[in-house]
Amino acid sequence: MNLFAIFADHLRAVVGALAVEGILPAGLDVSRVVVEPPRDPSHGDLATNAAMVLAKDARLKPRDLADLLAARLGAIAGVRRVDVAGPGFINIALDGSFWPRVLAAVLTQGRAYGSGSIGAGARVNVEYVSANPTGPMHVGHCRGAVFGDALANLLAFAGFAVTREYYINDAGAQVDVLAQSAYLRYREALGETITIPEGLYPGDYLKPVGRDLVAKYGRTLLDKSEAEWLPLVRIIAIDDMMAMIRTDLAALNIRFDLFFSERTLHARVGGNSSIIDRLMDDLRARDLVYQGSLPPPKGAPVEDWEDREQTLFRATQFGDEIDRPLVKSDGAYTYFAADIAYHKDKFDRGFRQMIDVWGADHGGYIKRMQAAVKAATAGEGHLDVEICQLVRLLRNGEPVKMSKRAGTFVTLRDVVEEVGVDPVRFMMLYRKNDAVLDFDLAKVVEQSRDNPVFYVQYAHARARSILRNAKEAFPDLPLEPAAFAQAELSRLDDEGEVGLAKLIAAYPRLVDQAAAAREPHRVAFYLYDLASALHGQWNRGKDLPHLRFIIEDDRNSTYARLALVHAVALVIASGLSILGVDAPEEMR
RNA sequence: GCACCCGUAGCUCAGCUGGAUAGAGCGCUGCCCUCCGAAGGCAGAGGUCGCACGUUCGAAUCGUGCCGGGUGCGCCA
Numbered sequence: 156m157n158l159f160a161i162f163a164d165h166l167r168a169v170v171g172a173l174a175v176e177g178i179l180p181a182g183l184d185v186s187r188v189v190v191e192p193p194r195d196p197s198h199g200d201l202a203t204n205a206a207m208v209l210a211k212d213a214r215l216k217p218r219d220l221a222d223l224l225a226a227r228l229g230a231i232a233g234v235r236r237v238d239v240a241g242p243g244f245i246n247i248a249l250d251g252s253f254w255p256r257v258l259a260a261v262l263t264q265g266r267a268y269g270s271g272s273i274g275a276g277a278r279v280n281v282e283y284v285s286a287n288p289t290g291p292m293h294v295g296h297c298r299g300a301v302f303g304d305a306l307a308n309l310l311a312f313a314g315f316a317v318t319r320e321y322y323i324n325d326a327g328a329q330v331d332v333l334a335q336s337a338y339l340r341y342r343e344a345l346g347e348t349i350t351i352p353e354g355l356y357p358g359d360y361l362k363p364v365g366r367d368l369v370a371k372y373g374r375t376l377l378d379k380s381e382a383e384w385l386p387l388v389r390i391i392a393i394d395d396m397m398a399m400i401r402t403d404l405a406a407l408n409i410r411f412d413l414f415f416s417e418r419t420l421h422a423r424v425g426g427n428s429s430i431i432d433r434l435m436d437d438l439r440a441r442d443l444v445y446q447g448s449l450p451p452p453k454g455a456p457v458e459d460w461e462d463r464e465q466t467l468f469r470a471t472q473f474g475d476e477i478d479r480p481l482v483k484s485d486g487a488y489t490y491f492a493a494d495i496a497y498h499k500d501k502f503d504r505g506f507r508q509m510i511d512v513w514g515a516d517h518g519g520y521i522k523r524m525q526a527a528v529k530a531a532t533a534g535e536g537h538l539d540v541e542i543c544q545l546v547r548l549l550r551n552g553e554p555v556k557m558s559k560r561a562g563t564f565v566t567l568r569d570v571v572e573e574v575g576v577d578p579v580r581f582m583m584l585y586r587k588n589d590a591v592l593d594f595d596l597a598k599v600v601e602q603s604r605d606n607p608v609f610y611v612q613y614a615h616a617r618a619r620s621i622l623r624n625a626k627e628a629f630p631d632l633p634l635e636p637a638a639f640a641q642a643e644l645s646r647l648d649d650e651g652e653v654g655l656a657k658l659i660a661a662y663p664r665l666v667d668q669a670a671a672a673r674e675p676h677r678v679a680f681y682l683y684d685l686a687s688a689l690h691g692q693w694n695r696g697k698d699l700p701h702l703r704f705i706i707e708d709d710r711n712s713t714y715a716r717l718a719l720v721h722a723v724a725l726v727i728a729s730g731l732s733i734l735g736v737d738a739p740e741e742m743r
Numbered sequence: 744g745c746a747c748c749c750g751u752a753g754c755u756c757a758g759c760u761g762g763a764u765a766g767a768g769c770g771c772u773g774c775c776c777u778c779c780g781a782a783g784g785c786a787g788a789g790g791u792c793g794c795a796c797g798u799u800c801g802a803a804u805c806g807u808g809c810c811g812g813g814u815g816c817g818c819c820a
Binding site (some may be wrong): 450452479489522605625 | 759760762820
């Protein structure tokens with residue numbers, strides 16, 4: 156039950172009816188009409204810009220059109236008053252019976268409240284993390300992982316059919332380096348003293364891989380040439396790295412529907428052409444690939460630039476700034492070529508909408524990838540790319556020093572173990588994804604108002620606590636969700652109570668908008684507001700005892716307020732579950 | 744040199760896709776526990792929305808140009 160959507164429908168019906176009657180021209184474009192909560196609550200419950208947006212096409216003055224619309228809107232059941240204000244705003248005030256109806260809907264729908272409006276079951280593929288399988292995940296991966304996961308949750312809640320996908324970069328040179336590094340650890344596990352040369356991965360996390368290789372192959376790999384052992388070692392190493400990454404992700408409560416291997420794109424089984432080969436054939440057939448050379452970048456001089464003929468994709472035809480290479484000088488495909496094939500594969504698996512979550516350092520690749528998707532899917536596929544900016548890790552305001560070479564980089568697991576999943580997830584989402592984020596290890600575990608994670612969880616715990624206490628005061632009151640719908644909700648007429656009801660009524664719209672904008676942080680900020688309203692109402696009961704949620708000698712008012720509290724708890728729990736954060740029964 | 748992101752209160756940030764008097768936390772000042780969880784709440788002070796033009800009935804939001812910060816810029820991944 157999205158109040159704002161309902162009134163948007165009412166409005167379209169009114170405009171349609173006026174057109175039928177010949178009062179307004181037919182076919183007015185209502186796409187810019189919005190129904191939203193007015194910024195100032197004294198203006199009413201709903202506001203619309205309809206008159207101002209439609210005035211020009213209707214050939215009426217905004218105020219006159221507003222009067223016309225207002226008269227019709229005033230006739231709708233549940234509407235108490237309609238005003239025209241300012242340049243032509245239409246403000247709608249609902250009568251007191253309306254908020255109880257919203258609450259009743261929440262209590263009936265339970266956790267389904269707010270879900271499923273805009274997705275309409277459309278399939279969406281969300282690809283995120285996709286960290287190289289060459290080591291444990293570090294903090295840098297954390298934000299993209301949490302953002303992608305929460306975005307997927309949000310879209311699923313908004314009614315999309317979401318597939319969560321991880322792209323394993325297991326085909327490039329870096330996994331050969333991984334295999335070489337693992338082979339050294341294998342020899343080490345067999346008793347040799349090793350030194351790890353520059354360019355290989357020095358981390359201790361490869362020692363277990365060495366032991367796994369001994370367990371599987373004994374000493375037999377020692378006699379083989381590199382060309383022979385490398386593929387064998389590579390498989391084990393990648394499997395072990397992916398197992399480690401899955402464990403890291405599990406620590407953040409993140410799971411994927413599909414891990415897609417880049418290697419499968421390159422594979423030529425039984426002498427057949429690979430998926431990338433077939434993509435290239437397709438692009439060539441449509442004259443989107445050619446042999447040519449690129450101009451050197453202007454400005455910043457590139458050392459040892461040499462003009463070179465290469466295989467290029469006509470990215471400029473699809474909005475990119477320059478054509479992009481698909482084949483390396485050694486004849487292998489570029490990462491970009493594989494990536495095009497991968498996205499084409501997603502499209503062929505039935506995804507018209509694809510969302511990729513990338514780190515800030517990949518911002519320069521968005522245009523070429525979108526161009527490629529357009530080209531490879533003949534314009535039918537659509538790729539959105541969400542960029543997660545850097546995270547600056549702090550401790551009490553001081554930057555945490557990290558150096559990969561010194562082995563002092565902080566892993567994702569370190570952070571989760573130090574502060575816990577909930578603070579990590581919430582704080583990573585309590586900022587727009589395209590803004591740099593400061594993450595202070597000391598502050599996020601503080602249990603105070605400074606810490607929004609705690610503040611929101613506390614509101615939920617407080618609501619649950621009220622319900623527990625009510626059970627003692629009124630042992631015979633039925634506190635099951637369904638029974639609450641029988642409460643006399645019209646007793647909720649205090650402004651603080653109505654304020655809470657209005658916030659609850661705004662939740663479905665918020666979900667729609669956050670999903671459409673791909674912005675899970677809006678859910679986090681909304682929850683903060685809702686928590687604040689609950690804490691506020693609680694404290695009003697300190698000064699004004701008749702406003703307390705539990706009134707010992709007023710069973711009916713208590714019951715209505717418990718229904719409200721229960722609805723608040725439901726919505727907080729719902730929002731937190733989108734963020735992947737726990738909604739605790741009590742704080743410890 | 745070019746592309747993308749950011750610039751809002753002393754600090755850290757929201758601002759509902761162009762609406763009405765720009766909001767919150769921290770910090771500062773002053774209040775509120777014999778009372779459902781004070782791990783909380785209320786009030787006050789504090790802003791030329793980086794700058795300048797432009798579009799519009801209406802701009803923090805859209806366009807153009809500057810200024811400042813970040814990321815990236817032929818075969819790597």
